[in-house]
Amino acid sequence: MKLQRNGRTKALAIGAMALVSSLSLAACGSDNNTTTSTTASGGAGASAAQIACGKGGQLLAAGSTAQNNAIDVWKNAYGSACSGTTITYGGGGSGAGVQQFNQGKISFAGSDSSLKPAEVEASKAVCKTGQGIDLPMVGGLISIVYNVDNVDNLVLDGPTLAKIFDSQITKWNAPEIAKLNPGANLPDADIRAFHRSDDSGTTDNLTKYLSKASAGAWSYPSGKTWAGKGGQSANGSPGLAAQVKQNKNSISYVELSYAQSNSLKSAAINTGASKPVEATTANAANTFAKAKISGTGNDLALTLDYATKDEGSYPLVLVTYEIVCDKGNKADTLDALKSFLTYTISDNGQQAIGTKGYVPLPKELASKVQAVIPTLA
Amino acid sequence: MTSSPPAVPPGRDRRSRRDSRVGDKIFFNLTRGSGILLLVIMAAIAGFLAYRSGLALSKDEGNFLTTFEWTPDAPKPVFGIAVLAFGTIVSAVIAMAIAVPVAIGVALFISHYAPRKIAQPFAYLVDLLAAVPSIVYGLWGALFLVPHINGLTSWMDQYLGWTYVFSQTVPGATPRNLFTVGILLAIMVLPIITAVTREVFRQVPRMHEEAALALGATRWEMIRTAVLPFGRPGIISASMLGLGRALGETIAVATVLSANSVLSLHILDPGGGTFAQNIALKFGEAQPFGRDALMASGLVLFVITLVVNGAARLIIARRKEYSGAAA
Numbered sequence: 001m002k003l004q005r006n007g008r009t010k011a012l013a014i015g016a017m018a019l020v021s022s023l024s025l026a027a028c029g030s031d032n033n034t035t036t037s038t039t040a041s042g043g044a045g046a047s048a049a050q051i052a053c054g055k056g057g058q059l060l061a062a063g064s065t066a067q068n069n070a071i072d073v074w075k076n077a078y079g080s081a082c083s084g085t086t087i088t089y090g091g092g093g094s095g096a097g098v099q100q101f102n103q104g105k106i107s108f109a110g111s112d113s114s115l116k117p118a119e120v121e122a123s124k125a126v127c128k129t130g131q132g133i134d135l136p137m138v139g140g141l142i143s144i145v146y147n148v149d150n151v152d153n154l155v156l157d158g159p160t161l162a163k164i165f166d167s168q169i170t171k172w173n174a175p176e177i178a179k180l181n182p183g184a185n186l187p188d189a190d191i192r193a194f195h196r197s198d199d200s201g202t203t204d205n206l207t208k209y210l211s212k213a214s215a216g217a218w219s220y221p222s223g224k225t226w227a228g229k230g231g232q233s234a235n236g237s238p239g240l241a242a243q244v245k246q247n248k249n250s251i252s253y254v255e256l257s258y259a260q261s262n263s264l265k266s267a268a269i270n271t272g273a274s275k276p277v278e279a280t281t282a283n284a285a286n287t288f289a290k291a292k293i294s295g296t297g298n299d300l301a302l303t304l305d306y307a308t309k310d311e312g313s314y315p316l317v318l319v320t321y322e323i324v325c326d327k328g329n330k331a332d333t334l335d336a337l338k339s340f341l342t343y344t345i346s347d348n349g350q351q352a353i354g355t356k357g358y359v360p361l362p363k364e365l366a367s368k369v370q371a372v373i374p375t376l377a
Numbered sequence: 378m379t380s381s382p383p384a385v386p387p388g389r390d391r392r393s394r395r396d397s398r399v400g401d402k403i404f405f406n407l408t409r410g411s412g413i414l415l416l417v418i419m420a421a422i423a424g425f426l427a428y429r430s431g432l433a434l435s436k437d438e439g440n441f442l443t444t445f446e447w448t449p450d451a452p453k454p455v456f457g458i459a460v461l462a463f464g465t466i467v468s469a470v471i472a473m474a475i476a477v478p479v480a481i482g483v484a485l486f487i488s489h490y491a492p493r494k495i496a497q498p499f500a501y502l503v504d505l506l507a508a509v510p511s512i513v514y515g516l517w518g519a520l521f522l523v524p525h526i527n528g529l530t531s532w533m534d535q536y537l538g539w540t541y542v543f544s545q546t547v548p549g550a551t552p553r554n555l556f557t558v559g560i561l562l563a564i565m566v567l568p569i570i571t572a573v574t575r576e577v578f579r580q581v582p583r584m585h586e587e588a589a590l591a592l593g594a595t596r597w598e599m600i601r602t603a604v605l606p607f608g609r610p611g612i613i614s615a616s617m618l619g620l621g622r623a624l625g626e627t628i629a630v631a632t633v634l635s636a637n638s639v640l641s642l643h644i645l646d647p648g649g650g651t652f653a654q655n656i657a658l659k660f661g662e663a664q665p666f667g668r669d670a671l672m673a674s675g676l677v678l679f680v681i682t683l684v685v686n687g688a689a690r691l692i693i694a695r696r697k698e699y700s701g702a703a704a
Binding site: 099 | 452658
């Protein structure tokens, strides 16, 4: 009896599997059909009309989680205009993305940092006739978020931030903070500083800023792993934002979107300019506009000036790259890749993520990226 | 169950016996194949971990066993497992200290105290606890348990602070510490331990229990003299199953613990880390070398788990003859 029943379920399972696989085969078939029938002008709607679709296909990508939300926005807009192309972006971190790129598993990788010389060497095996290059694509801003009652316009500077995050300043009414905030109602309370417990590009950029702009108060090298003394940690930007929200007298650093979505207060930075710089996308864009390109040829790796003293230049910024081959991209997805990146660096693409807590790259920088994309091969 | 060869029922004819021989052969080979496959998989995992660890360990500039930091991707790679091993073992020990007595109590209640009508649904509910995904435990821990356990931890700090272990040295810190992680792990391993011990308690020979009662034992004395000794190996295996989960729990720990690379005996201070939590948080951004280093820590966890399980096997083997479980 039991055996019989098992036999029947097995038969059922086999039948179901056959059904499913035939369905998915059919789905594949219809996919291919739409691929060939989609044309450049296909699709309706304002944004869709401005997207030039490629030949379609499966665009696989992976990497930085910092640009996850940006890619999601682009994927939706692009996908509704160009139904022939499916874009799959697996997060998993910059390190994992670059590794998969150099194994030839994906068409492009998202990364918080530009390729290191060893990674460029490794990419030559995949790109064959060319090598991996960095295209700045998603600009970001790191907010110093805090949760202190009756303090609304907190101002901090590099050395003070370094000392707070290194447990050298432990009280909110410490003289260093009071000096930067004359008249502010600073409480006599312990500072609860929170940092990332996972390795992250956000930590990397914050510590780059601290080591450049703290006049030696930050004694550690910059890096993705937190090195400061003391403080508490949480996993990911959402974790940090939740901790700051939960705990009074706390301070931490998160990307702008998390500060906005959790309605946390952001500190302004005293950079040495005539007045403290607020954490706004406009101020961050000013910093990007002055960034130097340190890559050679088509590699557009940026060097950001963390110690900037320019008026209205917010120094705590980060840029994430898309990593592609300059020559020797996968032939079957090259067209879709160029089409997708053309959209993402276009004005529309950049404005679309501007409302999601990212910083649209300034036109001058974007035009340099726009010039590179058609040359990809 | 019995080891004597199965007696052939007189009513069977030759044909069915031949059939059963073919079936026996197939089944024997299937089971043997499964057994071999299991060993092969274990060996493959161990070999893979050992190979990747070897790559990393040869370049470690610190002492792998005593270093606190975990910075394998720095220009001068330094990484060690001291903090991770400590955190893993401490949180698991706290979890076991809480979970095992409670689980035994729950199992006894279900098997010997509760009326049948209640026992069945109750057992089912406990099993359901095991079906909750660990990320849900993690979120519950971070959003509910941590804010609400403050009272308990400050009480322990005030009255048990003299023990050093329970004193809080970071004023105003949130209780995202090894102790809270231990409590969370205890809840997570509770259903496994309960389910197994419950089944073992059900196996206690009715004769033993009735004999104890007949000698004038109360119900508690009957449980103490007949049920618990019989169930001891079962309790130990159940605890080991739970301990395995506690040692390897990843995402719930990563969500709740405020990890850092400080080894502190103050278990109410935020800090510390566990193997699995460290691997989960560092893997995404790790360079290839950093991954090898994480594999090395994985190998240590693998070895710890093997040692713990081996020790449990030994204990069970030693106690078997007294408990009657071998009968």
